Amino acid sequence: MTGGVFHPLQITALRFFIGGLVLIPFAVRILRQNHITLQGKDILRFAGLGFLGMFLSMNLYQMAVQETKASVVAVLFSSNPIFVTILAFFLLREPIRKHHVLALILDMIGIVVIIDPFHNTLSPLGIALSLGATLLFAFYGVLGKRSCARFGGVVVTCMSFLLGSAEMFLMMGITHIPAVAQSAQQAGLGKLFANIPFFSGITLSVLPLFLFICIVNTGIGFACYFKAMEMTSAHETSLVFFFKPIIAPLFALAILGEEISLSMMIGIVFILLGSLSSILPALLSIRKKEQVDS
Numbered sequence: 001m002t003g004g005v006f007h008p009l010q011i012t013a014l015r016f017f018i019g020g021l022v023l024i025p026f027a028v029r030i031l032r033q034n035h036i037t038l039q040g041k042d043i044l045r046f047a048g049l050g051f052l053g054m055f056l057s058m059n060l061y062q063m064a065v066q067e068t069k070a071s072v073v074a075v076l077f078s079s080n081p082i083f084v085t086i087l088a089f090f091l092l093r094e095p096i097r098k099h100h101v102l103a104l105i106l107d108m109i110g111i112v113v114i115i116d117p118f119h120n121t122l123s124p125l126g127i128a129l130s131l132g133a134t135l136l137f138a139f140y141g142v143l144g145k146r147s148c149a150r151f152g153g154v155v156v157t158c159m160s161f162l163l164g165s166a167e168m169f170l171m172m173g174i175t176h177i178p179a180v181a182q183s184a185q186q187a188g189l190g191k192l193f194a195n196i197p198f199f200s201g202i203t204l205s206v207l208p209l210f211l212f213i214c215i216v217n218t219g220i221g222f223a224c225y226f227k228a229m230e231m232t233s234a235h236e237t238s239l240v241f242f243f244k245p246i247i248a249p250l251f252a253l254a255i256l257g258e259e260i261s262l263s264m265m266i267g268i269v270f271i272l273l274g275s276l277s278s279i280l281p282a283l284l285s286i287r288k289k290e291q292v293d294s
Helices: 008-033 040-067 070-077 080-091 098-115 124-151 153-174 178-186 207-231 234-256 262-293
Strands: none
Touching: 008 040, 008 153, 008 207, 040 070, 040 124, 040 153, 070 098, 070 124, 070 234, 080 098, 080 124, 080 234, 098 234, 098 262, 124 153, 124 207, 124 234, 153 207, 207 234, 234 262
């Protein structure tokens, strides 16, 4: 709905910056309640998270969109739980159970069906950039889980957003250096990495949608994501990404009038089955425990 209004890296930097600003009061309250004072090494850790999740992952994502279909990039990005499951096993020692493997297989079948590679002309570079963005975001989530244990999900979200967006603003400023802009143009990346605007396009007509993207979609959405990591595993939390290929087409149908193809519907069924196969065992276990306790 904001297509053509904002530069893709501009809206990325602004939404994480404003989302982080909105979370500051809540983060400060949590730090005070837990008597935590941020040290220099903590700031560096958050800066590293921002660099992984915002600066690298989101930039690769936007580059991927330039190389192949946005829908394909979005669906590939939704394979994030696969990388999270593997990384969480090695970095957080989270177990991989049989129903996790079944869920990943069913979800991947659904993603392949939605992409429909036999009828799409896919760019190898676009696919590589998409998978790179997905892997880096998985690192962001898994390493963020470590920090959640001490600081809480809201603090991790707030600080990584602010520092990650600051890194992006620095890069955006560099793109206004004539020599840098010229080099980007010569490399065929001028549209994405030359003279990136900071605040152009923000008008009264798009302000409500812009604030929704920044505050609700980004600030509150990611805070919920890391808050969920406090309460469960990185793998279970990352499963929300598998719902994106389901929810996005429905919103696109309702808001933009985009049709849902047969392959999309079949893929959605596989993704639902995969997500349910991962979530249901945990829900049944909780219900059984409640029945025993009662």
